[in-house]
Amino acid sequence: MPGLTDKARPDFEQIFRSVPAACVVVFPDAPEYRIAAVNDAYLHATGKRREELIGRPLFDAFPPNPDDPAANGIVNIRHSLDTVIRTTQPHVIAAQRYDLPRPDGTFEARYWKLVSAPICGAHGDLTHISHWVEDVTAPHLLAAERGRTLSERERLATVEAKAISRAEAPDTRLHRVYQQAPIAMALVSGPRHVFEFANRRCVEMVGHRRLLGRPVREALPELDGQEVLQVLDTVFATGQPLELFERPVRLPRGARADEERFFNLVYQPLLDQDGATESIAVVANDVTELVASREEVKRAAAERDTERRRLLAVLDQSPLGITIVEAPTGRLLFANSRAGEIYGRSRPSRDLHEYVAEWGGFDRNGRQLPVDEWPLAQAITRGEPVESEGIWIEHATGHRMEIMMKSAPVRNAEGEVIAGVGVFWDGTAERRTERQ
Secondary structure (H helix, E strand, O other): HHHHHHOOOOHHHEEEHHOOOEEEEEEEOOOOEEEEEEEEHHHHHHHHOOOHHHEEEEHHHHHOHHHOOOOOHHHHHHHHHHHHHHHHEEEEEEEOOOOOOOOOOOOOOOOEEEEEEEEEEOOOOOOEHHHHHHHOOHHHHHHOOOOOOOOHHHHHHHHHHHHHOOOOOOOOOHHHHHOOOOEEEEEEEEOOOOEEEEEEHHHOOOOOOOOOEEHHHHHHHOOOOOHHHHHHHHHHHHHHOEEEEEEEEEEOOOOOOEEEEEEEEEEEEEEEOOOOEEEEEEEEEEEEEHHHHHHHHHHHHHHHHHHHHHHHHHOOOOOOOEEEEEEEOEEEEEEOOOHHHHOOOOOOOEEHHHHHHHOEEEEOOOOOHHHHHHHHHHHHOOOOOOOEEEEEEOOOOEEEEEEEEEEEEEEEOOOEEEEEEEEEEEOHHHHHHHOO
């Protein structure tokens, strides 16, 4: 019963806005892709305000940087959205440069990991596309900085090696960026994966254990046998980068028992001049809350579905005829079996005007009631209950009978009329008894 239960649902708009992963929802109206909704994480990532974005075409709100030498970001993102429309399947872009405009008209170079996913209606038709973005500028800069030249890699390795032997970190801008990043970042070298660098977030996640200068299996024995560690061996052996999405990881938490959390992980091998793997940059983004939120939404949806089916079963088996219409459209949302039995007809059409034309009645003088005089329509327009003393209807067999009807408006939490409900029963025998 959409007209009633939708308004009784939890505040999913607030849940969507609070999800920590950045997301924008667009209409599948290519090539415009007008923006339907954005959450707070997306506004934080892009530096925009919600009122600047809603209703605007996506690429008007975020125009491409004319000074970007590659300038393929808009092409790739359009292709991702077009692919979702064509296949109704999610589409992933591992890393893509798409610069953001600053208030002064210049652009800031940014790199994003992008996932476009379909949102389908009850009949499987594509209604929206959710576009999830993750700012991977920091790990991209790490990989780029490490891969420039052998001498530059040796210089950076020397700087990081000093961090192992000295308590004071080197005062370089790049090092401060890595240290203050909100996601975990680490650099491990050699086949034993010795920690050369681990930022603050990484150290916090493992309970402030000592990592630098120690092999991963020695510093974090709890990871032995887990996928997150096995992938390190694979990447070191193959020299190929790898990404994992929403993988469970059991992390040590000091004296507490191991805690399982979910991460998006990027493994970027750094090669020497001979093409052999020298070290691996690892970036881990904790998405536990996102996974939990999605599971909670699924659980709540299943519970609502069960409640809806139970309520519909109760209404459908009621000894009274029951009809519910949406306000102000007059779209018929529900009619139970008893309503059809009283009229001797199949369930009515989906519009109140057609409903009154097919299922309508007559006043005591035999005049057919127009739509605006039908009790259910009056309850919606007046916003108050309406009780009719008696309406004559024509049964499918041709004989007329008198029904008693009560109608009332349904309001949401703000007091707005969102629906109307009508209850009626065969009053012919009741009237006959009264007259006798």
